[in-house]
Amino acid sequence: MRADALPLLAAAIAAWLAIGALGLVRPLAFAFVSRLLFPLGALVALLVAGIALLATAEPVATLVLPLGLPDLPFHLRLDPLSAFFLALLGAATCAVSLFSTDYFRPSEGTAPGLVAFQYHVFVASMATVLIADDAYLFMVAWEAMALASYFLVITEHRIAAIRDAGFLYLFIAHIGAIAILLTFGVLQGGSGDYTFDGMRAARLQGAWPSLGFLLALVGFGAKAGLLPLHVWLPEAHPAAPSPVSALMSGVMLKTAIYALLRVTFDLLHAVVWWWGVVVLVVGLLTALFGVVFAAAQTDMKRLLAYSSMENIGIIAAGVGLAILFRAHDKTLLAAIALTAVLYHCLNHAMFKTLLFLATGAVLHATRERSLGRLGGLIRRMPWVAWLALVGTLAIAGLPPLNGFVSEWLLLQAFLFTPSLPQSFVNMLVPLAAGALVLAVALAAYVMVKFYGVVFLGRPRDPDLAHAHDAGRYERVALAGLAAACVLLGVLPTFVIGVIDRVNTMLVGAAVIRPGVSSWLLLAPIDAQRASYSPLVMLAVVVAVVVLAIQVVHRLYHGRVRTTGAWNCGSPEPTPRMQDSAEGFGQPIRQVFEPFFRMTRELPSAFDAEPRYRVTIDDPFRYWLYRPIARVMEKLAGYLGLIQHGRISAYLALSFATLIVLLFFVR
Amino acid sequence: MPAVPLYAQLINLLAAVLLLLAFAMLSQRRVLSLIDLFAAQGAALALSTAIVAWATGQRHLYWSAGLTLGLKVLVLPWILRRLIHRLDIEWEFERLINIPTTMLIGIVLVVFAFNLAVPIAELANTVTRSTLGIALACVMLSFLMMITRRKAISQVLGFLAMENGLFFAATSATYGMPMVVELGIALDVLVGVLILGVFFFQIRDRLDSLGFANLERSRDDD
Structure with missing residues (x-):
């Protein structure tokens, strides 16, 4: 296992490509594709996740493959940073592939074999991006990733709106690619050496490092969906089939974060403090923008897409903070911020994938994406509903699930900023922390809306009575992701132990130090200031719930009287009287009205068929x-x-x- | 007169052949003969590249010589001949106006190209620097040929001949471009010809002719 991880991972990438090529051999054989190729892909993904997780503890390994052009071989490199993201990719891909086994159906769009080909090329190119060690291979893999995902987005290419969404995505991806190409041009520093080793050795002078960093921010920001290059994100995610949306949101956005970290902390030899301020501000604006728009959406996949923007914004804010601390040589604080970033990447990969797959299951069962026609599905689809509940609670940031840990860590990092020398940054930070808390709180609001409208209440459409629960493989995939959300939440010290290997590599400090944190107690600075013990938290929650049930059972047993609920004076409550998605989001629309471009169509009092319509534009x-x-x-x-x-x-x-x-x- | 080594003499001879072929293409009216001339140009180019490779020991130039031989002498002429056969235009002539004038303009261009090449040739330190002027002249003559032709297929040939000249210029000035660039250009040319082959059929189906005169109506605001 010692130095063999990298060749094994390269072989896994080759295996994905081979599986994809098999899809091309028999593009129309539906059972062959869905029952053989996708499970095989999931198996490879599981292996990748395991190998990468073990490899985070290994020393840096490099490999030169004699592929590509003559005299220009591919350089590969596996270090803790890439291993961490590979583990994330493997875990999420395994679940998505398993889900896809049941998901893809013969349809009007792309042939199933072709979808399998594009899907596996997409996954393989994302993995290649993570282990590329020269700009040439990186760009090849990056563009292969963009193209494969473009074709996956337009799977249902007979629908004009989906083609438009795909075009917008491809267009922004190209702008980003140009910026990335220029970044590498700046980073090689006139040496003409485009390997990452050459860039690490280059010592850029004057404004060049800043230029390189800003170009990287534009290029990778376009892929991550940072303002103002985010417009493709809420269009492309709903247009794609759900497993593809899950991969794009859960994994592809993270490759952009990976690349930004790689360029900032690894390839550039020093960081400048104001870069951190730029990333922090852009990240927070993206987070607020995303969450406010998510609150106003009535399409469940668009809602999740905007929520992805919010999460990416939070992650970017953490990156900005890490840069800020790193520039002032506060390595422990930088390590805390970086831990929050990586932890949140992992968390988002788990719960957003879970939620996108759940919407896929709902979409299949009901053929409906609009929140206005769903509702009450917890009775029809209990598996999906309960597993989605775990994801919803996790993304809302409730302890003891995983979303809480990373957001808490990020807030801890914010609370220690007053020690910075720039006074204006010191004034900015409380504002930023406030904005972060606002975004996180609104995210919880959005998730209540999402879950409540889709799964609770009464069905808003009579057709929903025919909804069926998810298939066997779909359930396994969802359950795996939900379990990951719980485990990541209750065992933070183990996860941070893995992340610390990345921290040590990038900023030279670890968060978990013996004597301060133990397996039970997580304390980023020291136990007196702030600490979190999820297992105790979990035990208390479980104890309180069990106790309450027991008490209620004992005290009121036998005194329960069943009767009709008070119906507010209206004799026949209909499903239309429930709170709707529009109604639930109305306060947010009201408060943040200047943010939106809203057009409203209000009915007059005398309409025979009153209609109310709101369209919200970016x-x-x-x-x-x-x-x-x-x-x-x-x-x-x-x-x-x-x-x-x-x-x-x-x-x-x-x-x-x-x-x-x-x-x-x- | 200083003794010129054998390989340099050979290269100069081949350069002259290239220039001659460029003039021949400028005045040739039959499409099939044009393809033969193009193939001959490719062969001369491959030979000269191989000689440069042998004389200087530049390993990668053998690659580009082989590439030139395969692509420009064998594959592209074969594709074009087959196209012409399938389009059934083997016997078509091109009505060229004023061949003498075109030739005169060509001579002016050659003079200009030689003039242009003098400062560059002084900078270059290759054994082949004296042929740079000829290479530039080939590029310009091919360009001129594209301007004077009216038929799609001869314009494509002009384009390909221009690429030949460019290749020759690169070899004589700096012993060839980096392998990556050469491969890229070769692929571009191949794909370009394939796409144009498809377009020939489309143009003929739409307009019943392969002349570009008909396309001039296709401006959308007319």
Whole structure:
């Protein structure tokens, strides 16, 4: 097991590609694809997760593969950072692949074998991004990832709206790719050496490191969905099939975070404090924007997509904080912030994957994505409902589940900022902490809305009576993810023990120190200031619940009287009288009205068939994207003036330009 | 007169052959003969690249010589001949206006190219620097050929010939581009020809002819 982890992982990537290629052999054989290829992919993913987890403790391993172009081999490298993210990828992919076994059905869109091919290429390229050790392989894998996911997003390509969403995604991905390419161009520092080792050795001077960092922030921010390059995210996630949305949200967004960490803490030799402020502010704005929009959504997958933005924003805020501390050589605080980042990446991969897969199961059972037509599914789909409840509680940040641990750690990191030398940063931090708490609290609100409207209450549509529960493999996948949410929540010291290997590599400090934290008690600074013991918490919660049930049972046993509930004076309550998604989000819409571009259609008092409609648009599209598009259109119009439509004229024009230029240059 | 080594003489000879072939293409009216000329140009190019490789010991130049031989002498002419056969235009002529004038312009371009190459050739320290002017002249002549032609297939040939000239220029100035760039260009050319092959059929189906005159109506605002 010593130094063999990297070749094994490379073999696993090759295995994924081979599975995908098998899908191409028999693209229409549905049973072959879904009953053989996807479970095989899940098996490989499980192996990857296990190997990567063990490899976090191993020393850095490198490998040079004689693939690619002559004289330009692929460099691979496995260090704790990539191993951690590979473990995340393996775990999430295993569940998604297992779920896909039941999920994909023969449909109007892409053939199943082709979907399997794209899916496995997508997973393999994400894994390759994580172990790439030169800019060339990184870009190849990064672009393969973007292309594969684009084709997966447009699986139902006969629907025009889905093609549009796919185009937007591809477009923003290209902008990001250009920025990343330029980043590597800056990072190699004129040496012409595009291996990451060369970049680590380069010593950039003056404004170059900052330029490289900002380009990386734009490039990876576009993939992660940071403001203002987020517009693709709420379009592409709902358009894709649910397992694909789960992978994109759970894993692909994390590859962007991985790459940002790689560039900032590993490839650049030093960090500057104001980078941290930029990332912190962008992250918090993204988080607030995401959660406010999530509160206003009425489509369950869009709601989850905006919630992904919120989580990515929180993660980015943590990255900003880690940069800030690192720049001031407060390594322990940087390690705490970084731990929160990595922990939240892992958590988000688990609970968001769980929730997206749950919406997939709901979508299959009801063919309905609009919250206005769902409801009461806990009776029809108990497995999905109860497992989704775990994910909902986890994402809402309730102890003793996993979401709480990372958010708590991040808040702890915020609370220790006053020791920074810049006074204006010191003033900013309480505001930022406030914004973070606001985002987290609103996230809980959003999740109550999501769960309450979909699973609780009475069915809003008579068709929901035919809804069936998830299939066998789907249940296993969901249960696995839910179990992961619980385990990550109650065993934080073990998880942080793994994360500390990354911390030691990136910032040179560990959070778990003997004597301060134990297996039972998690204390980031010292036990007097703040500590958290999830197992005790869990025990208390369980004890209180059991005790309460017992007490109620003893005291009131036999005195229960069953009768109709008070019906507010209306004799026949209908499902339409329940609180709706729009109604539940209304206070948030009211408070944050300036954020939205809202168009409302209100019924008048005399309508025979009253209709109420609210559409909520992204203001960035109007205030940022539309003006740019208009300017481009205008410029293109000027170019049209020399367009004659005669090829020889064009050729003569370019020839003349060439001759004139050559004449001047010589 | 200083003694010129044998390989340099051979390279100069081949450069002259390339230039001659470029002029021949400029004045050739039959499409099939144009393809033969293009293949001959490719062969001369491959041979000269191989000689440079042998003379200087640059290993990767053998690769590019082989690539040139395979792609430009064998594959592309074969694809184009098959296209012409399937499009049934083996016997078509191109009505070229004013061949003498075109040739005169060509001569002016050659003079300009030689003039242009002098400062660059002084910078280069390769055994082949004297041929840089010829390479540039080949590029410009091919460009001129594309301008004067009206048929799609001869324009494609002009484009390919231009690429030949570019390749020759790279070999003579710096012993070839990096392998990555060469591979990229080779792939681009191959894919380009394949796509254009598809377009030929589309154009003919739509417009019943392969002349570009018909396309001029396709501007959307007319």
